[in-house]
Amino acid sequence: MVTESGSLGVILALQQATHATLHALGARLSRLDLAPPDINLLASLADGERRTVGALAAATATKPTTLTSALDRLDRRGYLVRAVDPADRRSFLVSLTPSGQAAARTVAAAVHDLERRALATVTEADVAGFHALTSALMEVSG
């Protein structure tokens, strides 16, 4: 339980940090010319596993319509392919092409580098607190 003093600007800090990190990633990856959802999408697929569109929507916190247009962009670019899921023919399984895998590795490295440098300046307890509060915000927002 937290008293009033700690509450100032939690939501504002959250938004500012989100803006800053998205901007920084976009700048570091400017050579790849990716929109914000594209970055999340490639990072999610970087492990090489195939995923349904629904799974990607959940993993990237992206709306279905946004996801469709992001998938279209990366599809046109030859970074991924959509194949009907034989287990459920309403679904598509999304997988990266070799060029998509190369882009995904670059994206994952940039994300990881940014996190690594931020985490180098804080404690384990800070990280735990961060996750506790973001989880709490998602919980009360649900």
Added chain:
Amino acid sequence: MVTESGSLGVILALQQATHATLHALGARLSRLDLAPPDINLLASLADGERRTVGALAAATATKPTTLTSALDRLDRRGYLVRAVDPADRRSFLVSLTPSGQAAARTVAAAVHDLERRALATVTEADVAGFHALTSALMEVSG
């Protein structure tokens, strides 16, 4: 200093929490029919102080062009007025009208309520850690 184990998904958690809180605030304030930047703007002006457009841009982490259109919307609606700053005639001082103040109080109450309920489930140390990590992310993103 934090080891590898804590690093998983800090940026993803940040984005998911931001999406969730913005969505929750939008839903709670749906009667006011406000766009996301409008909410930040009104919350920043809720204390009744006048602020320049530049100060509002910094306070709300909003881009100048986004801010102009948000100010235009709230201006048309009669929620705020822009007056030339006598100290620097290039700047505008933005202030709320009485109806804008009423809307701002509603917004501030919703933001505060959401934060209060989230903070009720975590410790002071968690909040400190949250601020430490969001600050670190903004620092390395700068």
Added chain:
DNA sequence: TATTGTTATACTCTATAACTATA
């Protein structure tokens, strides 16, 4: 009848650059 994913529409956010007025 419910679910997966796409499409359509209208409004909003963003980056970029050009522009006005003032400093």
Added chain:
DNA sequence: TATAGTTATAGAGTATAACAATA
């Protein structure tokens, strides 16, 4: 010459609803 803010343009995100195919 530099800064505060607006305007213009084009690409992208969002909510909402309608839709096809499949379950």
